[in-house]
Amino acid sequence: MLTQPSFDLIARPYRWLEYLTLGRALEHCRLHFLPNLLQQRRALILGDGDGRFLAELLTQNPHLHADAVDTSATMLQLLRQRCEALAPNVSKRFTTHQTSALTCPTDGPYDLVVTHFFLDCLTQPDLETLIHHIAPNLSSEALWLISDFHIPSGLMRLPAKILVRSLYLAFRILTNLRTTKLPNHATPLKQAGLTRIARQHLLAGLLVTELWQFHSAAR
Structure with a gap:
C-alpha cells in the first residue's frame, strides 16, 4: 500500500x-467569485489549506456555517487560527475535520461546496x-466553486504543461503526492447533475475558476 500524501511539512511555508x-x-483566482457566495448558508470546504479563502468567506458572509475538511493537522490548525483571528465567536460558525474528503462524514444539505486547487491532487477515479x-x-x-490549474490551447500550452509537471514533481518530493496529471472534473460533475454557470481564466489560461450549480431533477 502506498503511503498517503502529507501536507504538514509545507503547511507553514505554503503561503510564501x-x-x-x-x-x-x-x-x-480563489476570490474571483466570492461576491456570488454571499447568500449561501451551509458550506463544505475541502482542502482550503491555511484557510485564507474560508476566512474571507466567513467575513463577507456573516450568516454562513461551514465544515472544513483536510487530512493535514497543521493546515487545519493554521485555518482555525486564521479564521478565529477575524472576529469574536467566529469559531462557532465553522467545524474542522481531519479526514479524507473521499470518506468524510457529511452534515448537509450543503448549498455550497468549495474546492480550490484541491481536485488536482486527486486521481480520476x-x-x-x-x-x-x-x-x-x-x-x-x-x-x-472550483479553482484549478488548466492546460490552455495555443502558445501557452507547452509552458503550462511544463509548469504543471514541475509542480507535480515538487509536490511528489515534498508531500508524497502520487497524482501526475490534471483530472477531468467536468464530465463527472455533469453526470451528477451539475451545470457550469460561470468561468474565468487567469494568467493566459493557466488558472481557471468555475461556478457549477446543482439541479436535483437532473440527477
Missing part, C-alpha cells in the same frame, strides 16, 4: 511558496468517488 511561484494569482460522495448531500440550486 505560493507567492514566490505565481505571486497572488492563485489568491485572485478518486475525483469521481468524491463527486458521488458529495452530490447526494447538496441542496437544490447548490453551488460548487
